[in-house]
Amino acid sequence: MRATQLYAPTLRESPAEAEVVSHKLMYRAGLIRKAAGGLYSYLPLAWRTMKKIMQIIREEMDSAGGQELMMPIVQPAEMWQESGRWAVYGPEMMRLKDRHGREFSLGPTHEEMITTLVRDEVRSYKQLPLMLYQIQNKYRDERRPRFGLMRSREFVMKDLYSFDKDIDGMNESYQKMYDAYVRIFTRCGLKFRAVEADNGAIGGGHSHEFTVLAPSGESSIAYCEHCDYAASDEKAELKVICADAEELKPLEKVSTPACHTIELVKNFLGVPIEKTIKAVAFMDDDERLILAFVRGDHEVNEIKVMNAVEGANHLYMAEERLITAAGSCAGFMSPIGIKDAIIVVDATVMEMYNAVAGANEVDTHFINVTPRRDFDAKKIHVADIRMVQAGDPCPKCGKPLQMTRGIEVGQVFTLGSKYSTALHATFLDEDGLERFFEMGCYGIGVGRTMAAAIEQNNDADGIIWTRAIAPFEVVIVPVNAKDSAQIALAEELYNELKAAGVDVLLDDRKERAGVKFKDCDLIGYPLRVTISPKTLDSGNVEIKIRRSGEFMNFARGELTAKILELLETL
Numbered sequence: 043m044r045a046t047q048l049y050a051p052t053l054r055e056s057p058a059e060a061e062v063v064s065h066k067l068m069y070r071a072g073l074i075r076k077a078a079g080g081l082y083s084y085l086p087l088a089w090r091t092m093k094k095i096m097q098i099i100r101e102e103m104d105s106a107g108g109q110e111l112m113m114p115i116v117q118p119a120e121m122w123q124e125s126g127r128w129a130v131y132g133p134e135m136m137r138l139k140d141r142h143g144r145e146f147s148l149g150p151t152h153e154e155m156i157t158t159l160v161r162d163e164v165r166s167y168k169q170l171p172l173m174l175y176q177i178q179n180k181y182r183d184e185r186r187p188r189f190g191l192m193r194s195r196e197f198v199m200k201d202l203y204s205f206d207k208d209i210d211g212m213n214e215s216y217q218k219m220y221d222a223y224v225r226i227f228t229r230c231g232l233k234f235r236a237v238e239a240d241n242g243a244i245g246g247g248h249s250h251e252f253t254v255l256a257p258s259g260e261s262s263i264a265y266c267e268h269c270d271y272a273a274s275d276e277k278a279e280l281k282v283i284c285a286d287a288e289e290l291k292p293l294e295k296v297s298t299p300a301c302h303t304i305e306l307v308k309n310f311l312g313v314p315i316e317k318t319i320k321a322v323a324f325m326d327d328d329e330r331l332i333l334a335f336v337r338g339d340h341e342v343n344e345i346k347v348m349n350a351v352e353g354a355n356h357l358y359m360a361e362e363r364l365i366t367a368a369g370s371c372a373g374f375m376s377p378i379g380i381k382d383a384i385i386v387v388d389a390t391v392m393e394m395y396n397a398v399a400g401a402n403e404v405d406t407h408f409i410n411v412t413p414r415r416d417f418d419a420k421k422i423h424v425a426d427i428r429m430v431q432a433g434d435p436c437p438k439c440g441k442p443l444q445m446t447r448g449i450e451v452g453q454v455f456t457l458g459s460k461y462s463t464a465l466h467a468t469f470l471d472e473d474g475l476e477r478f479f480e481m482g483c484y485g486i487g488v489g490r491t492m493a494a495a496i497e498q499n500n501d502a503d504g505i506i507w508t509r510a511i512a513p514f515e516v517v518i519v520p521v522n523a524k525d526s527a528q529i530a531l532a533e534e535l536y537n538e539l540k541a542a543g544v545d546v547l548l549d550d551r552k553e554r555a556g557v558k559f560k561d562c563d564l565i566g567y568p569l570r571v572t573i574s575p576k577t578l579d580s581g582n583v584e585i586k587i588r589r590s591g592e593f594m595n596f597a598r599g600e601l602t603a604k605i606l607e608l609l610e611t612l
Contacts, residue, residue: 043514045549050087052561062258064496065190067505071565080187080195084489087565090513091492092198096177098229098510099200099486102222108173108202113155115179119145121154125464130327130355134182136195148181153461153483156203160479161467167207170469170479171215175202177488191489192260192449198489204482207471212456212480219454219484223252226486227451231508232495237263238273239453249277249455252486253448254494261450264443266436275445276345278430279437280390283337285316288395291410293378298407302373304338307398307407315339319391319399319411321375323360331364331383332357333375334427335391335399341429350386350425374400377417378408385422387413392424449494452486499589505566506589509612514547516605517567521555521574531598532573535583538602544609563588568612569605587612 050072057076060066068074073088084092100110119137122128136148149155156174164172180199187195204215220236227234232254239251251274253261262275273279301307308315318338324347325331332351334342348354365372368383376399377385391397397411408416432445459478462468468476492511499506509515518536520528532548539546547567549558562570570586577583582595585605589612596604 043547045547045551048087048547049085050565051085052564060190062189062192062497063500064192064258064493067496067500067564068190068493071505074190080184080193082191082194082196087513088492091507091511092488094511095230095488095491096198096200098226099177099488102226102229103173103175103200103202106173106218106222107171108175110176111174112176112178113149113152113159115149115181116146117149117152117155119147121158121465122147125154125157125461127154132356134184136181136183149178150180150182151483151485152176152201153203153457153481154465157461157465157467157479157481160205161462161465164205164479165469167469167471167477170205170207171211172205173202173215173218174205175200175484189258189260189493191493194489197487200486200488202484204484205479206482207469207477207480209458209480212458212482216454216456216482219482220250223452223454223484223486227252227254227491230491230495230511231499232451232491233498234451235263235265235272235448237265237448238277238279249453251450252452252454253450254491254498255446255448256494256497257447258497259447259449259494261448263446263448264430264434265446266439266441266443268441269436269439271436271438271443273430275430276343278434278443280426280428280430281435281437281440282393282426283390284393285395290412290415291396293411293416294409295401295403296407296409297405298374299405301405301407308338311398311407311409313398317394317397319376319394319397319413321400323365323372323375324357325360325364326351326354326358327356328353329361329364330354331360331368332386333368333377333380333383334386334388335377336388336428337390337394338398340388340390340431343427343429346425346427347386350423350427351384370400370402371404374403374406376400376402376408376411377413377422378402378411386427387417387422387424388427389424390428392417449490449497450487451491451494452484454484455482457481457483499566503560504564507566507568509568509609512545512566512568514567515545515609516569516571517547517549517562518571518573519549519555519558519562521572523550523552525575527578528573528575531577535571535573535601539605542602542606544605562586569608571601571605 052072053070056066074082177200206212234254236250239249264278265272301310304318315338320338322334322342334347369381392413395412399408399411401408433442462479471477518532520532536548572584581598583601585594
């Protein structure tokens with residue numbers, strides 16, 4: 043490819059709306075352009091990188107036994123209604139009607155579609171295991187699209203679905219995909235961790251997120267430096283913290299005027315924050331009041347609360363009328379004496395002694411609350427519902443956990459028979475008995491992977507691509523495109539590198555050398571080869587390694603061999 047033919051409109055300034063590095067650099071380097079909120083065009087440089095990521099994915103999926111297909115993006119509502127997810131998936135699903143008034147969705151995911159497809163065609167255990175995948179656009183109506191390709195409404199995703207005859211087979215397929223994902227992100231040159239994760243709207247059993255480590259990431263990750271434990275903050279399992287035993291004091295109600303926050307209560311009563319109990323009030327789609335209680339210095343984990351309450355598919359901050367109807371008031375809530383509410387208490391709270399909690403009356407708290415004595419065990423659910431924080435003990439080895447941030451680029455799930463049961467997808471086993479498929483699903487965000495690579499690999503001058511996913515591996519820059527001798531040498535080298543299998547760009551634009559060099563650094567080509575008057579005089583050619591900024595000079599005769607050698611290291 044020649045730069046005079048390449049559509050790559052670079053910019054010197056970032057768009058005002060761009061908040062994260064990848065969004066800024068993809069815009070400036072001419073990789074993407076915005077069509078509307080959360081909708082982007084991938085320009086040629088971006089699409090070259092996307093295709094390289096997709097090729098790596100295809101190779102690893104095929105190697106693991108996957109078969110590629112393509113399913114419709116537009117999905118009939120009947121499939122989702124049959125699985126029970128049409129009503130519960132939420133406002134992220136983009137819905138539409140055809141001219142006959144029939145309802146459809148733009149596919150946010152394809153569990154229903156693939157299960158229905160396999161249900162109608164696969165009848166015997168002899169046809170299993172089966173792993174089918176596609177690379178296709180997905181659609182989710184994000185409430186607030188942001189961060190460029192990190193959270194968009196249309197995105198390219200690889201989704202594979204496994205079908206097995208039993209749990210052991212499903213777990214084997216899961217491990218194959220887990221291992222394939224490790225190879226994919228390693229080949230892309232990313233620093234990542236596989237962390238235990240919540241299954242969310244997909245449902246099913248256990249799950250791992252593959253998270254690229256980057257300060258700008260939306261995901262918060264807890265990990266242990268002393269063992270291999272890592273989990274998203276939504277999923278991290280926490281050990282119960284047992285307070286030292288104390289002599290129990292009688293429950294007492296005290297006045298706490300205008301003390302409607304934990305900070306105000308602890309200051310007014312002069313107690314440590316660890317001796318207070320915090321309340322957070324939620325409601326679900328059915329307007330059930332759900333009260334969650336954690337220790338005052340902890341935060342409520344909304345995902346864990348949702349998982350602890352059967353039928354709670356979405357949570358919202360509770361309306362005051364629901365709190366009043368339950369016999370309480372905001373800022374002064376506790377499980378003692380509350381009515382008509384689902385009460386979820388963190389397991390650590392149950393190990394407290396002589397603590398402070400709301401009294402369900404304005405400007406009033408209880409002191410000397412000992413939950414095991416004072417909470418009605420028949421009316422509460424006890425669960426781990428708190429958010430992990432740095433220093434919490436690792437659930438595996440007990441050492442302090444560390445926190446970091448990351449970008450989720452892929453996730454693997456075991457689904458079990460959740461969808462096969464709902465959609466009546468069965469096969470005949472060795473004994474001729476009808477059984478439900480045991481399933482798994484496995485997704486990778488292709489555009490997210492590209493954006494995450496940029497978040498992790500950049501400097502003040504621009505993007506720093508790894509060789510595997512760079513739009514071009516090498517760029518040749520004749521300093522003066524009007525100098526026929528420089529152009530002739532550049533053309534010769536260009537053809538030589540192409541013949542050697544190198545993905546090479548010849549920058550034949552009649553621009554100043556400084557402009558070309560800035561564009562090379564901005565776009566992030568791994569190697570830059572400069573043809574200058576000095577080259578013609580000495581016979582030596584300058585190479586710049588983008589990642590290190592190092593310059594090297596090689597004789598023309600050994601140049602191709604040296605370039606191939608350098609590329610192996612990038």
